[in-house]
Amino acid sequence: MVRAMMQEICRQCGFSEMERSEITLAVDEALSNVIKHSYKGSPEGVVWLSCVADDGCLEIVLRDQGEAIDPKCLEPPPPDEIRIGGRGIFLMREIMDEVRFEREGEQNLVRLRKYAKAQAR
Amino acid sequence: MAKDIDINIVRNGACSVVHVEGDIDLKSSPELRAAIMDLYDKRGQERVILDLAGVNYIDSSGVASLVEGLQEAKKRGARFILSSLNDAPRHVLELTRLTKVFEITKTVDEALGL
Numbered sequence: 001m002v003r004a005m006m007q008e009i010c011r012q013c014g015f016s017e018m019e020r021s022e023i024t025l026a027v028d029e030a031l032s033n034v035i036k037h038s039y040k041g042s043p044e045g046v047v048w049l050s051c052v053a054d055d056g057c058l059e060i061v062l063r064d065q066g067e068a069i070d071p072k073c074l075e076p077p078p079p080d081e082i083r084i085g086g087r088g089i090f091l092m093r094e095i096m097d098e099v100r101f102e103r104e105g106e107q108n109l110v111r112l113r114k115y116a117k118a119q120a121r
Numbered sequence: 122m123a124k125d126i127d128i129n130i131v132r133n134g135a136c137s138v139v140h141v142e143g144d145i146d147l148k149s150s151p152e153l154r155a156a157i158m159d160l161y162d163k164r165g166q167e168r169v170i171l172d173l174a175g176v177n178y179i180d181s182s183g184v185a186s187l188v189e190g191l192q193e194a195k196k197r198g199a200r201f202i203l204s205s206l207n208d209a210p211r212h213v214l215e216l217t218r219l220t221k222v223f224e225i226t227k228t229v230d231e232a233l234g235l
Contacts, residue, residue: 028180085181088182094216
């Protein structure tokens with residue numbers, strides 16, 4: 001459901017088919033991270049997702065009430081063939097122009113930004 | 122509720138072709154991982170060919186399953202070949218710098234002939 005929704009939002013924002021797939025994957029990875037790390041695999045946790053398109057920038061914010069994420073998990077080294085996991089955040093950073101992890105009160109925030117090509121910075 | 126992934130395995134001696142259909146993601150990747158590991162671990166397969174023609178979406182947990190399959194194959198001196206990749210899964214392997222790490226063929230027949 002989230003994938004279909006993200007595809008449609010990205011389409012409305014004018015992103016190419018490849019960009020739509022990439023952004024959808026980045027959001028999916030962010031959601032997986034929340035489930036795995038904030039909610040420790042529990043499917044019961046609530047995640048709020050908001051998307052704002054403004055001036056050629058699509059900002060997606062995921063907010064959860066799970067445990068604070070260990071900052072060490074957020075800066076994994078580049079992937080190599082030896083390591084099995086840990087590519088989710090790497091993919092998010094490869095795809096999006098900005099990826100920020102924040103703690104606001106009792107909530108974790110993941111802020112993803114993608115600029116339209118002409119404005120990419 | 123429809124399954125996220127369908128896995129059909131055709132075994133011929135020490136070679137197996139694993140036909141996968143659906144999205145390989147956080148929910149479905151453990152099933153794929155288990156199927157691959159079973160082929161090496163319990164069935165002693167020397168060549169496992171993953172037919173990904175029916176896969177249009179793979180995330181990092183799916184990639185992790187593939188890497189684990191490759192590692193298991195290497196450990197046993199066996200082969201692990203990805204075949205018939207669609208554009209989106211291939212792009213994810215490119216983003217994760219893994220296209221050179223895996224043996225990748227255009228078709229299953231090509232993988233069978235290696």
